[in-house]
Amino acid sequence: MKPSYDVIVVGAGPAGSVAARKAALSGLRVLLIEKRQEIGTPVRCAEAVGREATRPYIEPDPRWIDATVDAFAIYNSCGDSVKLPPTETTLVVNRKVFDFQLALLAARAGAEVRTSAAAGGLVMEDEAVKGVRVESLGRSETIRAALVVAADGVESQTARWAGLKTVPPLADTFLGVEFLLAGLKGRIDPQVCEYHLDQRMAPGGYLWAFPKGEDTANVGLVMPPEQAKIQSPLSFLEQFVAKRYPESSTLAVISGGIPVTGAIKTLVTNGLVVVGDAAHQADPLTAGGINLGMFAADMAMQVAVPCVQDGDTSASRLQEYERLWQKRYGKEHRALYKIRKMVSGMSQERLDELVRQAACLPLAELSLGQVLLALLKNDPLLLLEAGTLMATGLIGK
Amino acid sequence: MLKRFQKKPRPTYRQVRVNHGLCLYCGVCVGTCPANAIFLRSTHLNISEESCTSCERCLLACPMHALTIVDMQPRVIV
Numbered sequence: 314m315k316p317s318y319d320v321i322v323v324g325a326g327p328a329g330s331v332a333a334r335k336a337a338l339s340g341l342r343v344l345l346i347e348k349r350q351e352i353g354t355p356v357r358c359a360e361a362v363g364r365e366a367t368r369p370y371i372e373p374d375p376r377w378i379d380a381t382v383d384a385f386a387i388y389n390s391c392g393d394s395v396k397l398p399p400t401e402t403t404l405v406v407n408r409k410v411f412d413f414q415l416a417l418l419a420a421r422a423g424a425e426v427r428t429s430a431a432a433g434g435l436v437m438e439d440e441a442v443k444g445v446r447v448e449s450l451g452r453s454e455t456i457r458a459a460l461v462v463a464a465d466g467v468e469s470q471t472a473r474w475a476g477l478k479t480v481p482p483l484a485d486t487f488l489g490v491e492f493l494l495a496g497l498k499g500r501i502d503p504q505v506c507e508y509h510l511d512q513r514m515a516p517g518g519y520l521w522a523f524p525k526g527e528d529t530a531n532v533g534l535v536m537p538p539e540q541a542k543i544q545s546p547l548s549f550l551e552q553f554v555a556k557r558y559p560e561s562s563t564l565a566v567i568s569g570g571i572p573v574t575g576a577i578k579t580l581v582t583n584g585l586v587v588v589g590d591a592a593h594q595a596d597p598l599t600a601g602g603i604n605l606g607m608f609a610a611d612m613a614m615q616v617a618v619p620c621v622q623d624g625d626t627s628a629s630r631l632q633e634y635e636r637l638w639q640k641r642y643g644k645e646h647r648a649l650y651k652i653r654k655m656v657s658g659m660s661q662e663r664l665d666e667l668v669r670q671a672a673c674l675p676l677a678e679l680s681l682g683q684v685l686l687a688l689l690k691n692d693p694l695l696l697l698e699a700g701t702l703m704a705t706g707l708i709g710k
Numbered sequence: 711m712l713k714r715f716q717k718k719p720r721p722t723y724r725q726v727r728v729n730h731g732l733c734l735y736c737g738v739c740v741g742t743c744p745a746n747a748i749f750l751r752s753t754h755l756n757i758s759e760e761s762c763t764s765c766e767r768c769l770l771a772c773p774m775h776a777l778t779i780v781d782m783q784p785r786v787i788v
Contacts, residue, residue, distance in 0.1 A: 348750070348751060348752065349752055350752050355734065355735065355736070357736050357737075429752070431751055448751075466737070466741075467736075467737055467738055467740075467741045468736075468737030468738070468739075468740035468741045468750055469741055470740065470741075470746055473746060474746070479741070480741070480742060480743075480744045481741070481742065483742065483767060483770055483771060486738070486742060486771060488738065488771065488772075488773040489773055490773050490774070538770040538771055541770075541773070542770060545773070545774065545775040546773045546774075547773070547774055547775070566734065567734070567736075568734040568736045568738070568773040568774050569736045569738060569773065570736065570738030570741070570742075570771060570773060572741070
């Protein structure tokens with residue numbers, strides 16, 4: 314262990330490892346701490362990433378690719394489905410190996426990685442973060458650094474200790490439960506990710522089945538707490554699995570939550586930046602966060618590394634990261650947030666009808682925008698909500 | 711006088727309990743606790759009685775319904 318560090322990254326998920334590696338490659342002394350005893354566990358994720366969006370951070374490797382997906386099928390409650398080509402080739406990954414490899418890359422770049430090492434508090438001096446109290450294997454020590462990167466995911470406390478508002482509104486937290494099912498041969502398509510929009514099976518949210526090979530899949534659901542109050546997401550999922558995949562084996566039970574608010578307003582403070590799920594940077598519509606977390610970590614370090622090198626990690630210098638994030642994703646995520654609100658507020662009848670209509674369109678030849686436009690023509694009520702869709706740029710004006 | 715004092719109900723307080731048979735240690739409750747009262751270490755979830763305000767947000771945020779709140783009576787030490 315070195316006497317002090319330039320950067321301490323809290324959390325060795327995809328965002329933390331990307332941040333640690335980038336800082337280490339720039340010649341900074343980096344400590345990456347992970348509170349779990351093993352990187353990549355427990356998995357709390359449906360495990361889908363975009364191949365090209367991942368490539369800048371790690372070269373695709375069969376060791377962590379479980380399935381390569383070339384279509385998304387959206388089902389309604391009647392069993393009708395629309396098959397859409399994904400915007401890019403999607404990989405269903407093994408997060409245990411994926412996260413481990415990313416941390417290994419950070420270690421190879423020169424970052425010091427420590428597991429079973431939790432952040433227990435921050436060192437604050439003159440309203441600036443100056444280090445972390447690290448609790449590791451029965452020891453507690455204060456480690457100083459010019460910059461702390463809070464990449465501690467959905468259970469983030471680090472940023473809050475520094476005074477940032479990272480508690481998500483309860484209504485905008487998706488609660489998720491997932492089973493890794495086996496024995497699905499013939500019942501899943503290993504090249505297709507399925508989404509199920511069924512208000513009875515997952516009120517206010519959706520279900521998915523992401524293939525992880527010929528006969529295994531991540532089958533899960535997300536829903537808002539309001540709907541999960543009376544019946545637990547676990548029992549909703551058990552019902553769905555009993556109906557759709559009877560006599561399957563459950564190889565893993567996974568639970569988790571995702572803040573789907575769009576990124577928090579303040580991403581930096583003196584001596585600290587927040588990245589990934591800790592900053593609510595997951596997609597507010599689909600709740601996907603791996604690629605966005607890695608992208609944000611890279612963006613944050615692009616700004617922060619020169620600040621550390623210059624010896625000035627004040628909020629005013631780090632704010633450039635906030636500005637860049639807003640410029641890239643601010644508007645888009647606000648629109649996606651509205652779309653999610655719109656879809657989750659739809660009655661099952663309307664959802665069923667929309668999917669049925671879309672299923673009749675020659676989807677392979679149409680862009681997503683054209684599909685939405687065709688749906689609008691068929692459903693005048695949707696026109697009222699067209700403003701939201703326009704804001705995303707998915708359809709022209 | 712003494713009789714009336716004895717009849718007075720003891721003050722109760724509310725405490726969040728973890729059902730360790732259900733908890734998968736995903737940490738969602740940790741992130742939603744506005745009082746920073748929940749701590750997670752690998753497979754150990756600890757709720758600080760001193761910091762907890764019994765707001766019940768964590769109960770609503772738990773995907774497994776693994777948290778419950780119980781009324782407690784302070785133990786009288788004679």
